[in-house]
Amino acid sequence: MAIRSVVFDTETTGMPVTDGHRVIEIGCVELMGRRLTGRNFHVYVQPDRPSDEGAIGVHGITDEFLIGKPRFAEVADEFYEFIQGAQIIAHNATFDVGFLNNEFRIAGMPERANIAEYCTVVDSLAMARERHPGQRNSLDALCKRYGIDNSNRELHGALLDSEILADVYLAMTGGQTSLSLAGNASDGEGNGNQGSEIRRLPAGRVPARIIRASDTELAEHMARLEVIGKSAGGEALWMQLGG
Template sequence: MAVQNTDNRSIVLDTETTGMPVTDGHRIIEIGCVELIGRRLTGRHFHVYLQPDRESDEGAIGVHGITNEFLVGKPRFAEVADEFYEFIKGAQLIIHNAPFDVGFINNEFALLGQQDRVDITQYCTVLDTLQMARERHPGQRNSLDALCKRYGVDNSGRELHGALLDSEILADVYLTMTGGQTSLSLAGNSSDGHGSGDGSGSQASEIRRLPATRPPARIIRASDEELAAHEARLAIIAKSAGAPALWVQLLEAQANA
């Protein structure tokens, strides 16, 4: 089925999860999206935290800072599935490392038995900014933080990953990378949060990243046990994917350059 996008509508999307890979039963715990029409932010966004009915890995919590306790009482995906689907349907989705997020979104719909929604490419087109960046900057680091530095995008508030914040930053990176527009009024600056795509909803303000002017954080080095656990997790990822993790491949490529 061909996806029609007659209004030049794009949704910049990001998720946070309990861990990875999705085949280990990990779930989405945060979805953040901002809407673009004609390369302009409309102010509409979708943002929600989700109860995954399982605990997050410690490593994942270290990345996004969303604790198991924080998610108690949050809605389950089933409660927001229709609203989320209506918000993204027919749009071009702009995602950094799209296979990760797309896989998790497809899985959430599959767990609900919604067979008409289990393949996101049947009702959206998908643009992967990581793949785009690799084609433009082969052999270089192309993480979101690296792209912010390369294109002069301010990400000073990004001390932890967060789906809404990262989608806002990615919108800025994408527009700069593809056309040069930079100064944006981002929807997430509102104290309102999740919901119908009109910028409403209270949850967005519950986790906020601290300003860049805070004192430098204390650096805690990983213990030998933690490093061993990290290496074990990388081995699991490599076995599941049939190849080393993408960032491992990039580091190896840089080392051999």
């Protein structure tokens, strides 16, 4: 049975949630069996408090724009039905899930205020850090790394970011998409399809010359393995494999 996933993102009045900040936008896209279905959930929410200037600078959603938008309690049922039982994927999931759990609590729905109880939560940021340790793993950085076009992303927006993250997640979890050997790429990152083409050697090629180790070289090799074994307190792995 195909796994149903929901890739989602939120925008907020600021951070952290413990300072009383609220959700102002939710964007979700649905995946079924690793394919986008075209089903989305997107809503702007009236937070009943102003947004920080720094937050507005990130997402561009003004307090005036949110006037007349529904409150979370008015869209909570529809949102819950959209994510219930799904594998949900977010970039820095602790942030987004924490805010949404808080919204369910404020809406008087404590039974829904722990999303991890009825959804499987996947943090794509933690996944990216595991796959690319020591590198930048923001959504923009991952788009560059995996060759995903995010040229329309001048400001953060929950639905657009969810769509971009879906592409990033599929690229990041789709197995090896490139084979990058020394000299193939100047920045050490894959560029899409290198290595996917099978290259066959010409039938009339001259066979490579085989150079075998001399008796002296073999003796030196065995002596070196004995030294390694003594320093490691056991037989060298090469010897265990019959080397």
